[in-house]
Amino acid sequence: MPRARVKFTFPPDLIKEPVIHNMSMKYNIVTNIRRANVTKDKGWVVLELEGTQDAIDGAIASVTGLGVRVDPIEGDVIEG
């Protein structure tokens, strides 16, 4: 089953929302959180997503649409 290792960075207005749970339910994605730092006004979560490739792509597009920034765990790999 395809996997993606990503970092979600949340805007303040989504901190209290169950974004990961909703995404997991809607796209049938297994999530595995490895590291996180969430406070009342900011947060990031490093996690693995496991599902079909279409489900992973759909899940990432979905949370991106909500305002979550999704990056590869390597950060930006396009260097000048």
Added chain:
Amino acid sequence: MIAQTRRFPTTNHIVGLECKECGRRYPETALHVCEFCFGPLEVEYDYDVVRQRASREAIERGPRSMWRYKPFLPVQPDDQPVDIGAGLTPLVRAKNLADVLGLNELYLKNDCVNPTYSFKDRPVSVASTKAIEFGFEVLSCASTGNLAGAVAAHAARAGVPSYIFVPSDLESGKILGAAIYDPVLVAVDGNYDQVNRLCSEIADRYHWAFVNINMRPYYAEGSKTLAFEVAEQLGWRAPDHVVVPVASGSMFTKIWKGFGELAATGLIPDRLPRMSVAQAEGCSPITAAYRNETLNVRPVIPDTIAKSLAIGNPADGYYDLKIIQESGGSAEAATDQEIVDGIKLLAQTEGIFAETAGGVTIACLKKLIASGQVGRDELVVAYITGNGLKTQEAVAEHLAPALEVGPTLTSFEEAFAQSERQAVVA
């Protein structure tokens, strides 16, 4: 094309890889994130072995390139480096610029003169050497400029193909410096984030040596030579303060590590420099975090003429901020106009034409002096990491026009007299 795990001799100066977050250790393989916490991995050394192999005398007798510091680099002693002559670039005493800025002792580390005209030759030389050692047969990267040229050139030298991923809307002039080495250029139709994610996925799937992804722990180590050379060129000591242009933040951490390693092995006194970050205001997530007194780096969307520093989500931002704290350094940012002014000031005082990152360094140095963050009596080293011929468009509209004259002495003398009068008025 599959990377092989090597067997370690007991005298290996490389202990392996260690997670910077959770401390888990891994053997020396093409791995870049911790399998447990997904944290970044760092090469760990046995400094007792390094100390036995490295001395001032041995280094000074070594090759006139960055490879004179081989005992500090993550390659085996018998590895033949993929070497196109990177490093041992000039450390220039910048008296004129120091006078303008009000410093007593300023040096410029001029990395404009590397073989592909930027500091990227250093990390790529190490990554390429390690890739060949691991048995990789393809070098690769995603880049909008300097890195692409460095990878393509080193692949040519190593005799292996290279795949360079670029955004499809990148101007053709930007990739000329890579295309000449005949890599396979892959123009990806998508926005920055899409290209970024694709490259990460390809690096996961294909057994290629992506220099700054799966080879990243080794690649990054090459930047330590920027510290080694400065220390040697200063007569085996660290400066008081260094100012470094920052994008991903990797080079900043490695300059710090480099000075630390020299001190740990007794090659320089145990007195490390203050480390200050220079960023473009239009892409300054680390400086913003510093100003907000937090270690939490918020990603930004870059909007700056300093394209070589346009990394909105710097992988090593957190570690840079920790180093600033530990070393007593600072962080600054420069606007586009200040960057152009910095490029011009550097060129017109010291005869060095730097790309936009150099303008960022000089502009931020000026601001750090003005705010008292850089002391006027400190021995300062500013890192100039790329050649101005790469980013001519940044300054083209900001330069004085030529005197236009007819082909007669009279015409020249009239124009010359007029320009002299204008100069006096100005």
